[in-house]
Structures are given as structure tokens and as C-alpha cells.
Amino acid sequence: MKYLAALMSLYALLFLAGNSKHESSTFSALADTTDINPNGSSELALLMRKMNQHVQQAREDVQNGRIPQAYPSEFEKIYSATPTTETTKKEYFNHYADVYISALRSYSKSEQENQKKNYNNLVSTCIVCHTTHCPGPLMVIEKLPLD
Ligand code: HEC
Numbered sequence: 413m414k415y416l417a418a419l420m421s422l423y424a425l426l427f428l429a430g431n432s433k434h435e436s437s438t439f440s441a442l443a444d445t446t447d448i449n450p451n452g453s454s455e456l457a458l459l460m461r462k463m464n465q466h467v468q469q470a471r472e473d474v475q476n477g478r479i480p481q482a483y484p485s486e487f488e489k490i491y492s493a494t495p496t497t498e499t500t501k502k503e504y505f506n507h508y509a510d511v512y513i514s515a516l517r518s519y520s521k522s523e524q525e526n527q528k529k530n531y532n533n534l535v536s537t538c539i540v541c542h543t544t545h546c547p548g549p550l551m552v553i554e555k556l557p558l559d
Pocket residue numbers: 442453454455456457458460461463464467494495496497500501505506508509512534535537538539541542545546549553
């Protein structure tokens with residue numbers, strides 16, 4: 413419940429900030445799932461790039477009135493995927509992952525009338541985890557919510 417409350421207030425904040433810019437060019441660099449890291453990206457980092465592609469596709473689907481893609485069960489690997497360093501996954505990582513997976517399920521089952529709301533909720537679960545776990549991509553993720 414605590415997490416849900418955090419999510420709701422975060423979503424409200426984003427909403428108030430009018431954070432709904434529509435440009436998505438910044439995403440193209442991150443959309444590439446080929447390995448850009450010469451030392452080899454972690455399993456978790458590669459999964460994140462796929463999750464990022466998925467959420468961008470979802471954003472386009474919402475904007476174009478298309479129904480959601482099927483639930484991508486491969487993203488459940490988020491729990492076991494090896495991060496870059498052992499300390500990357502901090503306390504509560506699994507709780508944030510639960511909230512993400514549950515939002516992903518809801519989004520994937522969305523009807524047209526709640527698809528945008530479920531999409532925005534999904535984005536806020538990326539933000540909540542990133543705030544404590546990996547602030548780097550936040551600048552990009554914070555541009556994802558839709559009005
Ligand atoms: C449960 C926590 C959590 C959730 C939820 C989460 N992330 Fe991440 N994300 C991370 C962590 C931790 C890393 C760093 C991975 C590493 O370095 O191994 C990361 C890395 C990334 C990266 C950088 C990948 C790279 O190329 O190195 C992107 C982009 C990203 N996440 C986007 C997203 C998006 C978009 C969502 C929502 C659809 C999301 N994340 C949801 C924790 C999370």
C-alpha cells in the first residue's frame with residue numbers, strides 16, 4: 413500500500429509539473445538493444461533497454477488508439493537478471509519490480525478507456541524505482557507520461 417501511495421503522489425507531481433512533452437528523439441539512442449557498452453552490458457541493463465522499447469511502443473499505441481501488445485512475460489526476468497554490479501539492486505528492488513510487473517499486467521489488459529491511465533501508471537513505476545536505483549535514465553523516462 414505504501415508503494416501505491418508513493419506512486420500516486422509521484423504521478424500527481426508529474427501531472428502538476430505538466431511533464432508531457434511529446435518529443436521522443438532522445439529515446440532513439442536508448443532504443444538500441446545491441447550492446448553499446450564495450451565491457452559488455454549486464455543482463456539487467458539489456459532487459460531495461462527492451463523494457464524501454466516496450467514502453468515507447470506503448471506510448472505510440474496509446475497516442476494512435478491501438479490496443480496494447482500482449483503481456484511481455486520475459487520482463488519477469490527483472491527479478492533474476494544480473495545487474496552491472498552486485499550493489500546495483502538495493503533494498504526494496506523486488507518491491508519496486510512487483511509494482512512494475514503488476515502495472516505491466518494492468519496495462520497489457522487495458523480497455524481503450526483506461527489504456528492511457530494504465531500507461532501513465534506503468535511509467536510512474538519506472539520512475540519510482542529509478543529514483544532510488546539508477547537516476548541516470550530519469551531525464552528520459554520523465555518525458556514519457558501523456559496528458
Ligand atoms: C525495479 C527497479 C526498476 C524498474 C521498475 C525499472 N528500472 Fe530501469 N534500471 C534499473 C536499474 C537497477 C538499472 C541499472 C542496470 C544495470 O546497470 O545493471 C536500470 C537501467 C535502465 C536503463 C539503462 C540501460 C542501459 O543501457 O544501461 C534504462 C534506459 C532504463 N532502466 C529504463 C527503464 C524504463 C523505461 C522502465 C519502465 C518501463 C524501467 N527502467 C523500470 C531499475 C529499474
